[in-house]
Amino acid sequence: MPTTNSLFPTFFLSGFECSTFDWKDAGRRDLSAEIQHYAHANEDYAFLKSLGIAVAREGIAWPLIDRGGGGYDFSCIDGFLAAQRRHSILPIWDLCHYGYPAGLDPLSDAFVHRFADFARAAARYIAERAHHGPLFFTPMNEPTFWGYMGGEWAWAAPFGTSADYRRRFTTALARADIAATKAIRADFPDARMVHIDPLIWVVPPRDRPDLAEAAHRESYDDAYLAWDVISGLKHPELGGCPEVLDIIGLNNYSFGQMEYRERGPHAALEPGDDRIRPLCDLIEEAWAKYRRPCIVAETSGLKGGRPDWLNDIVVEAMAAIRRGVDLHGLCLFPAVDMPDWHNGEWLHNGIADVEKLPDGTLLRKPYLPYVECLHRWQRRLNRVTSLDANPFDSAVDLTDIRRAAQEMDPKPDADWH
Known part of the structure; x- marks a missing residue:
């Protein structure tokens, strides 16, 4: 039976791009620095407060903080912590957003132990300074997608180039995720974990029915590999179980529905393609497999x-709720625009765009049609459009959300792009 009280104080969430991968042609990158989030943390969190969003995904950059030998320097997140406190924003902390310290083999036992030690240290640092409870973490962000981009497509470290390595890498990331979850909960039993991966759908080319089995495997086996390991459905010897999986985060972008290519990446389906599935169906399938509370953890148009x-x-989320899915929120990601990883061009996918001033400062410019649309939905769902002094005094009553879904009686469809 779905719960009545939400996990969160607002139904709409947001977050900030915080990748720290070792990129194929650029070395170590820090996207929080590239969007000037360190310098603009107070402004960025004030912006979320003005929007009526009290929850933000935020990063703790493992490769930038871990000094080796058990030493850590967490000072780079102090500005985030101060801004969160000042503007009453609840963080969901990403502990590994595609980046790990140089010299580690991600398939090794040392990787698992070092990440678990870092996760424990990060949780202790946060707990000493947090203004809220319980603590929320995403140990490994998108282990399945990272498996592809780092394990098969060689975009980022560890620069793997085969499907076999990709699956082994994804399993190793899930193993480290489990170890980190248990390390954190040894100190903070009430800590909550949001395990995030993309919703994907892969179809064979129309003229290649012989690739239907491979496409099906990616849609129904590979897409769920990390969640299966973390939940204990696969490789139970690694320690996964439903309580470790805890909360599932479902990322959704237009390029997540694809036509299979024997040498990836696959090709995104074009708008209007009759092979596109309604998002509602993908949400329901993922939720039904694990029966855990869930959120749409990233989504944005362009x-x-x-x-x-x-x-x-x-509309698709309301349709999923109408079917009984225990959905607790929608994360409009990112809050502030981000550059395309490959070419550096601004994507214009944030709630705020950026404008580069002559001195190099990135000025935040809210995209007003997006903001106005958000506020219309907040009002429709009986939600606030700006935060009061204490947004943590009560969680979202999901009865409001379910009532709205019943009244709307939304019809899921594949005509979204």
Whole structure:
């Protein structure tokens, strides 16, 4: 039976791009620095407060903080902590967003132990300074997607180039995730874990029915590999179980529905393709497999399509709730625009765009049609459009959300792009 009280104080969430991968042609990158989030943390969190969003995904950069030998320097997140406290924002802390310290083999026992030690130290640092409870963490962000981009496509470390390595890498990341979860809960038993991966759907080319089995495997086996390991459905000897899985985060972007290519990445389905599935169906399938509370943990449209994308996402989410899915929130990601990883061009996918001033400062410019669309949905779902002094005094009453879903009686469809 779905719960009545939400996990969170607001139904809409957001977050900040915080990748720290070792990138194929650029070495170590720090996306929090590239979007100037360290310098603008107070402004960025004030912006979320003004939007009525009290929850933000935020990063603790393992490769930048871990000094080796058990030494850590967490000072780079002090500005985030101060801004969260000042503006009453609840963080979900990413402990590994595609980056790990140089010299580690991610398939080794040393990787697992070092990440678990880092996770424990990070949790203790946060707990001493937190203004809320319980603590929320995402130990390994998108282990399945990282498996592809780092284990098969060689975009980022460890620069693997085969499907076999990709699966072994994803399993290793899930193993480290389990170890980190248990390390944190040894000190903080009430800590909550949000395990995030993309929703994907892969179809064979129309003229290659012989690839149907491979496409099906990616949709129904590989797409769920990390969650299966973390939940204990696969490799139970690694220590996974439903309580470790805890909360599932479902990322959704237009490029997540793809036509299979024997040498990836696959090709995103074009708008209007009759092989696209309704997002509602993908959400329901993922939730039904694990029966854990869930959120849409990342989603965004691009440029002028952002309001239409948000309309589609909310309608599909309401349809999933109408079917009984225990959905606790939608994360509009990112809050502030981010550069394309490959070419550095601004994607215009944030709630705020950025404008580079002559002195190099990135000025935040809210994209007003997107903001106005968000506020319309907040009002429709009986939610606040700006935060009061204490947004943590009560969680979202999911009865409001379910009532709205019943009244709307939304019809899921594949016509979203």
